[in-house]
Amino acid sequence: MPPDPSSHDVRSAFQREFVSPNLWRTRIVVVSMAALAGLVVVAFTWLAEGAFGLFGDLAANGWWTPLLWTPLCCAAIVWVTRRYARGAAGSGIPQVMAALDPALSGGRRPLLVSLRLSIAKIALTSAGLLGGMSLGREGPSVQIAAGVMLGARRWLPRGSGVSAHSLLVAGGAAGIAAAFNTPLAGIMFAIEELSRAPEQRNSGLIVAGIVLAGLIAVSVYGNGTHFGVIHPGPIGLTLLGPGLLAALASGCAGGLFARLLLTSLRGVSPDWPTRLRARHPVWFAAGCGLLVAAIGAISGGTTYGSGNETTRALLENEASLPPAFVLLKFIATWLTAWSGVPAGIFAPSLSIGAALGHDIALLTGYPHGAALIALGMVGFLAAATQAPLTAFIIVMEMVDGHSMVLSLMACAVVASTVSRVWSPPLYGALAAIQLPPRPPR
Structure with missing residues (x-):
């Protein structure tokens, strides 16, 4: 006979949720990597803003200086990207979405999302802002944080139930949450853009990781809104x-x-x-x-x-x-x-x-x-x-x-x-x- 869905053994559930050492190890690894992903995105934000500040100092020397500097910088970035880090090109969000596709074999996933590509993405996107290009760092933050989170697989215990799919979703959403200082938007991004096969068993743990990455950004930059508080007047x-x-x-x-x-x-x-x-x-x-x-x-x-x-x-x-x-x-x-x-x-x-x-x-x-x-x-x-x-x-x-x-x-x-x-x-x-x-x- 199949088990009665209305029955619930409290003792077994308590042991499963609070006593299992493998479960606690899984939680510690996921939460720790989420915190690390948030810190990496914060560091990326600091580096990118600093790079654009240097470009501003350069452009202040004369309106013509970017006409020399920006083409050279752009050409160098594309050369390095194509030679050493092809997977770091573009926004970063399509790479994470492609890595989540079941049609992609595990052997090809590191070509799209990995810790190595995260490091390259940080350097190359910051270089783009150093060159004065018209770009944002939020899409790249998705690929960066996803690469950091995917690195958690090597420390997870066997049978943890946390798949590469879950880690990529959590990492990508954590990147949005930390980049914009918007944890709710990170969760919605995971639901609307990234998640294709949600795993109910670990959904709470994944959401906790996303929120934690957002809280890392809040703790560094404060709990203020990104663009302040608007005064829209009467809405009628x-x-x-x-x-x-x-x-x-x-x-x-x-x-x-x-x-x-x-x-x-x-x-x-x-x-x-x-x-x-x-x-x-x-x-x-x-x-x-x-x-x-x-x-x-x-x-x-x-x-x-x-x-x-x-x-x-x-x-x-x-x-x-x-x-x-x-x-x-x-x-x-x-x-x-x-x-x-x-x-x-x-x-x-x-x-x-x-x-x-x-x-x-x-x-x-x-x-x-x-x-x-x-x-x-x-x-x-x-x-x-x-x-x-x-x-x-x-x-x-x-x-x-x-x-x-x-x-x-x-x-x-x-x-x-x-x-x-x-x-x-x-x-x-x-x-x-x-x-x-x-x-x-």
Whole structure:
């Protein structure tokens, strides 16, 4: 007879949960590696911000200095990446998603996620910011933390029940939690983007690891929100028209951005830039770096780096942006990703969306610009990634936007829906490129 599901032996359950030495060893290993992953992401954040600070000092010597430095730096990064760490190229999120695919054999997984690639990702992404490229560190943080967590396998006891899948999900989500200082967003990212086969037995342990990584970032940077606290003004019918316009505009812009990235990175178009990138990737990267530097010079330096300073200044109503900032940042971020340097798009997407919301506030004469800026942020990020729940929670936690919960959620859903007209899910499509061809049925 099968066991009665209503029966529950308290004594056996207590021994299983609190007495088993293997279970405690598993918990200690997972929690310790989660804490280490959080510390590594914090160190990466410090290094990346320091690198961009050095670029700022260099650019202060004259507007023309990046025109020389950025192409050289970009070409060197792509050369090193292609020669020594091919798996570190790009955002990092597609690599983790590909490593989670059951079709990928265990022998190929270290080519996409490993501790060695995590170290390379830290160095190469920081070098990209040293060169002034338009990139974010949040996507790379996913691959970095996943590589650290995957290293826990060697210390887990046999029969622990914690699979490589669980460690990759926990590591990737911990990277988001620690990079943005947003533990809830890390958990939602694990559910929405990474997890394909959740393991109920260890779900609590995995969530604990994600939260711990976020707490590591909180303990270092404090419990403040990433972009401070916004003052959106009254949330009512007066926001409906401008807010809907922000959702539709950011959905279209984010969808086009994802389509452009996907078309460029697939490398299957017959145009001459694609052929040049395939035949001479280092020279192509130098050309992209030169264009990024030229855009930076035209924009007065506002398009360099992640764009976090611009986003914060817009929310605080202290920004002075060139009229075409949205277009310039859009192109600079696309060129950065197309060049082949390890680069994330989360922070630049927030910057583009914030500027788009700011422009809509000016266009419509809406007096509470911070609300539209927040809606632009969540709309463009949701459209670019087609992960509306993650985008909504990230922005809500980053700006303390609890008073705008329903508005942010609605904008994320609308923008993500509009984006699907223009492009398939970006990260899923890029992850498919990393996988071996599936045999025909």
